[in-house]
Amino acid sequence: MAVQRVVIGVDSSTQATKAVAVDVDTGAVLGVGRAPHSVSTGAARESEPEQWWDAFTEAVRGTGHADRAAAVSVGAQQHGLVALDSRGVPVRPALLWNDVRSAPQAAALLEELGAEEWARRTGSAPTAAFTVAKWAWLRANEPQAADRVAAVRLPHDYLTERLTGVAVTDRGDASGTGWWTPRGYDKDILHRVGLDPALLPEVLAPGTAAGAVRAGTPLREGALVAAGTGDNMAAALGLGLEPGMPVVSLGTSGTVYAVTRGRPRDPSGTIAGFADARGDWLPLACTLNCTLAVDRIAGLLSLDREAVEPGGGAVVLPYLDGERTPNLPYASGLLHGLRHDTSPGQLLQAAYDGAAYSLLTAVDDVLRAGGEPVDPAVPLLLVGGGAKGAAWRATVRRLSGRPVCVPAAQELVALGAAAQAAGLLTGEAPDEVARRWGARDGVLLEPTPRDTETLERIKDTLRGAGALFTSARGPAR
């Protein structure tokens, strides 16, 4: 009998690390591990990289296959600034993608170079989420810490380096920094923000291994380690996406993206012009307030997250963390249109609608940004923790008017990382591996008529909110 070949894929996301052990030949998931992270509250969104490593250790052990996997790969939350000293120890906690304190730096960088030029060079007009804005924030606010920095990493690079001892990254995650271009790091941008290119990891070509697992980790010494990538790029691999298939992901962040053959360059800042982990592109729109914000509002209303009710004219813009799409880093949550007969369940539904609005109105923009055809008959692939919820599914169907496919596979980021690891062993492209595994198969939900009335009401409220959302002197946190 042939020996079973096993790989492990890891998703180090904002709230938790998840790991899956997968049979390379059949795609069967053999074991799953999980461990939570903590994120700071208040104005900051920070996590301790050491805690990611501990969670990584617990999650890969939890798969039950850590000591026998032949290859491994790490997908992780994008954009985070991991700043290390000369011993490889973080000089401070990592600044996460949803920390909007870097909004003034993002605005200043945009002003300095111009949105068109940013988009031409890096594919994106940076918002507070981008690593370049976080580095500028560190230099402005904690210059002594910045002076001690000997290496700058993204979350997935940090974990890959802990595993291998090698400082590498990939084009997908690097494209969310604001200093990566298809021809390499942009020296001029790095110079403008005072970052020495020597502090950055090497960008590996797609399909290249990062190295091998070194001694003293929970994994088998010598196992191959793939380059890894950002979590959205890893999910695209896990779904075996082909160009033009739109995906909506409902997690801590809400994202909408598609693999495209054309390179996106959106100066408006709505669509980030990311690269995918292979040789294509991944235009993406991201919101800061998705499942956590809606769950919080359900909690405030003392309702179960499924206790939604239709009707009523209220609009909830659940921008509890500020917002990135639309780019309103100083915003807070807003309730408009409350009446005597508005029920708690209607308010909860309004929160779902407000959270889904920016994602579902960006689907066509994402496709157009990468030059792919817009066809409303193509199903939206719905993934992430929220895709398990009936209220989320119904909201996405009603506000998109499209057919929706919910893949049966769970943990698509970790699965995509596993497919990348498997590709190192078999020589296949990772997306081919995922298609062979059938990771995209799932339930197809028929389209329902698009609720344009609700979309218009939300649009009007957004337009009318004006200075409430744009003032840097918004309500204190």
Ligand SMILES: Nc1ncnc2c1ncn2[C@@H]1O[C@H](COP(=O)(O)OP(=O)(O)O)[C@@H](O)[C@H]1O
């Ligand atoms: N059955 C469910 N119904 C609706 N939402 C769910 C369900 N299970 C988990 N979630 C939501 O999924 C979120 C976590 O999703 P996930 O994609 O794992 O997030 P992240 O990758 O950002 O850490 C939680 O915030 C929770 O609200």
Ligand SMILES: O=C(CO)[C@@H](O)[C@H](O)COP(=O)(O)O
């Ligand atoms: O910032 C982005 C994408 O640009 C986020 O999608 C992060 O990558 C975090 O993802 P989750 O923790 O929600 O998975």
